[in-house]
Amino acid sequence: xxxxxxxxxxxxxxxxxxxxxxxxxxxxxxxxxxxxxxxxxxxxxxxxxxxxxxxxxxxxxxxxxxxxxxxxxxxxxxxxxxxxxxxxxxxxxxxxxxxxxxxxxxxxxxxx
Amino acid sequence: xxxxxxxxxxxxxxxxxxxxxxxxxxxxxxxxxxxxxxxxxxxxxxxxxxxxxxxxxxxxxxxxxxxxxxxxxxxxxxxxxxxxxxxxxxxxxxxxxxxxxxxxxxxxxxx
Numbered sequence: 480x481x482x483x484x485x486x487x488x489x490x491x492x493x494x495x496x497x498x499x500x501x502x503x504x505x506x507x508x509x510x511x512x513x514x515x516x517x518x519x520x521x522x523x524x525x526x527x528x529x530x531x532x533x534x535x536x537x538x539x540x541x542x543x544x545x546x547x548x549x550x551x552x553x554x555x556x557x558x559x560x561x562x563x564x565x566x567x568x569x570x571x572x573x574x575x576x577x578x579x580x581x582x583x584x585x586x587x588x589x590x591x
Numbered sequence: 592x593x594x595x596x597x598x599x600x601x602x603x604x605x606x607x608x609x610x611x612x613x614x615x616x617x618x619x620x621x622x623x624x625x626x627x628x629x630x631x632x633x634x635x636x637x638x639x640x641x642x643x644x645x646x647x648x649x650x651x652x653x654x655x656x657x658x659x660x661x662x663x664x665x666x667x668x669x670x671x672x673x674x675x676x677x678x679x680x681x682x683x684x685x686x687x688x689x690x691x692x693x694x695x696x697x698x699x700x701x702x
Contacts, residue, residue: 483633512690522634522679522692537689569633576690577622577641577683582633 481506485570485583492560492590500555500586502570510573511553512537512580513545515566522569528553529576560590594618595682595693603699604670612665612696614680622683623656623663624690627676634679637665670700 483504492498504511512527514537524537526545534545542564544556553572557564567587571580595616604610614623622641626634638647640656640663647654651674653666663680680693 514692521694522681524690524692527689535689538691571633577639579624579636579639580690581636582626584633585631 481581483570483572483581483583485568485586488584488586490586490588492588494561494590495559498557498560498588500557500568500570500588502553502555502583503551504553504570504572504581505551506572506574506581507550508572508574508581509550510576510580511547512571512573512576513543513553513555514569514571515539516569516585517566525555525568527576560588562590564588565590595680595691597678597680597693597696599696600694601697601699603701606671606700606702607669608700610667610670610698612667612678612680612698614663614665614693616661616682618682618684619660620682620684620691621660623660624681624683625654625663625665626679626681628679629676667698670698672700672702674698675700 486501513525514522516522523539528534528547570583573580598613624639625637628634638654643658643660645656651668678696682691
């Protein structure tokens, strides 16, 4: 089944403890992207990648890192999480960004 | 920063009614995508429009891209409870790897 898989689905962590949210797609897509979704603010793009080793900042990149060492994986790294990074995170992939993305099921992160 | 405003924010209607959701911006987009999101899940792509003036139909859903590629609309005919969800428009820029989402329209269809 074609899908984008994120792990974990739920995560509660403490301020300053580094964490990684994994994202993997099995559709051989070139484009991958990370979003966060917050009440009243909607979906905002954090980082995106157009190919292996090619990444760029979205609208809210501060406090996040990404890497694209292989086509199928696009992990999101929070080096020193803070409470304002508590959010619902989505990974998405696309064969051609202009024609629509397939989203993962989301990761609900709480930083205390 | 490009902005996409959707209206209305909330819509509660009865089964069988028609409705239109609007997605407006002052910016030009290379493509306009519509998604539906259920609680606890990621958005699911409904349609992509890329040409100004383009109209696409998906069963009871009709999508239109404005002539100037700055706005779009989603019309649902004879709404059903299964149409309930959060509807999101998203504008693509350049290669469309950069995607800007609208504020969302929460639709509830009751029997």
